[in-house]
Amino acid sequence: MRVNQPVLWRRPGELQVGTSPSRAVVLRDLTPAETALLLDLARPRTRAWLDAALEQGGIAPDRWGRLWRAVMRATTPPAPEETPIAGAVVALLDRHPLTVAAGRALGEAGTRVVQVPLDGTPEEPAPGARAPHLAILTDSRVTDPVRVAPLMRHDVAHLPVVVDDDGVSVGPVVTPGVGPCSRCLDLARAGGDDAWPALATQLRLLPWAPLAGATAGFAPAVVAWAAAGHLAGKPPRGWRITDREIIPIAPVAVHPDCTCAGLTPPCEAGPGPV
Numbered sequence: 001m002r003v004n005q006p007v008l009w010r011r012p013g014e015l016q017v018g019t020s021p022s023r024a025v026v027l028r029d030l031t032p033a034e035t036a037l038l039l040d041l042a043r044p045r046t047r048a049w050l051d052a053a054l055e056q057g058g059i060a061p062d063r064w065g066r067l068w069r070a071v072m073r074a075t076t077p078p079a080p081e082e083t084p085i086a087g088a089v090v091a092l093l094d095r096h097p098l099t100v101a102a103g104r105a106l107g108e109a110g111t112r113v114v115q116v117p118l119d120g121t122p123e124e125p126a127p128g129a130r131a132p133h134l135a136i137l138t139d140s141r142v143t144d145p146v147r148v149a150p151l152m153r154h155d156v157a158h159l160p161v162v163v164d165d166d167g168v169s170v171g172p173v174v175t176p177g178v179g180p181c182s183r184c185l186d187l188a189r190a191g192g193d194d195a196w197p198a199l200a201t202q203l204r205l206l207p208w209a210p211l212a213g214a215t216a217g218f219a220p221a222v223v224a225w226a227a228a229g230h231l232a233g234k235p236p237r238g239w240r241i242t243d244r245e246i247i248p249i250a251p252v253a254v255h256p257d258c259t260c261a262g263l264t265p266p267c268e269a270g271p272g273p274v
Contacts, residue, residue, distance in 0.1 A: 003041045005074050015039070018074035025074040027067060033057025034067065086110035088231045091156075093137035093147060098161060098168070098211060101220035102136060106227055131156045134173065134230055136223065138163060141203040143182040152176050152260065159227050161219075163209045167242035168219045169249065173230040180254045187255040214243040222246060 005018040010026065015038055018024035027038070037053050045053075054064055089112045092103045103113040114132065135158040137147055143160045151158045155176045162169040174181045190196040211219065219241050230236060238249030254260065 002044045003038065003071055007038055007042055009035075009039070017071050020074075023074055025070050027070060031057070031059075034059055034063075038067070038071070087112065088134070089114065089132040090227060090231075091116050091132040091135040093135055093158075096138040096163075098163065098216075098219055098223060099136055099138045102161075102223035102227065105220060105224035109224075109228065111231070133157065134159060134227055136161065136227060140164070140208040141206060142200045143185075144204060145183065148174075148182055152181060157230065159223065159230065161223055163211050165209050167215050167240060168211070168222075170219070170222050170239045170241065171226045172236035172238040172249070172251070173226065175236070176260065179236060180252045181258065181260040184255040184258045184260065185252050187257055188252050215241050218246060 003017060008016040008019070010016050013028065013030045013035065015027045015030060015035060016024055017027065017038075030038070034057065037057060037059065040053070053059075054061065087110065090103065090106055091114050092099050093116050095115070103115075107113045116135070131154060135151055135156050137143075137158060138161040139147070141162065141164045143162055148158070148160070150156075151174075157173055157175045159171050159173045160182050161171075172179075186196065186200060193199075222239050222241055226237070226239065238251075240247050240249050
């Protein structure tokens with residue numbers, strides 16, 4: 001028998017078991033014999049040694065039982081919690097290294113990850129099929145509205161990721177009928193630059209922007225983290241990643257000229273065929 005967490009002296013008659021602010025246990029009103037015994041249990045001891053120490057220190061068995069149960073609260077790891085991530089279904093809409101790496105991280109956390117065929121264009125769902133909880137798609141320089149359209153039409157929440165020459169923009173997650181969509185972002189940009197629609201059309205036709213440097217290392221983890229946040233029910237938020245920093249993206253409101261403003265909130269998605 002031993003105490004497998006540090007036993008720290010606080011003051012006469014008071015010990016602390018463990019160092020974690022949330023799980024450490026403070027034992028008060030200890031006798032000198034109890035204090036010495038608990039400090040001794042930092043080393044493995046036999047049951048015979050413990051019985052002799054209890055008798056020598058005049059520590060009653062029921063008193064020791066209460067002390068030991070308190071010690072166990074600090075030394076027993078908490079039971080793992082079931083999270084919405086485990087068992088959720090995430091669809092990857094392309095085989096871009098960033099999408100694949102984020103999907104791998106989510107899979108390791110217990111998420112069911114599926115690869116959508118046809119170069120990222122979702123097929124019409126089979127009769128009775130349920131939508132995935134989230135879809136992830138990576139585009140170059142601007143989110144492709146052709147790929148987003150089926151997701152909006154079938155009420156599939158999706159995380160758009162955009163790689164450009166300076167870094168990566170992640171999200172926020174789009175939930176059809178709840179909050180802004182990627183077209184709302186385009187309309188907001190067009191409000192500040194009336195040439196944006198023409199620029200966006202040309203950006204889609206340029207060669208793919210490279211993903212390299214520190215951005216390539218950070219981006220998959222941020223994408224997986226943003227996806228996990230959605231699956232856990234946290235408010236959506238976008239992030240901008242460069243070789244120098246990771247900063248939040250300023251939120252955009254639902255644009256009144258976007259057709260998504262007239263959508264009703266979708267039914268809750270559940271796992272099932274994709």
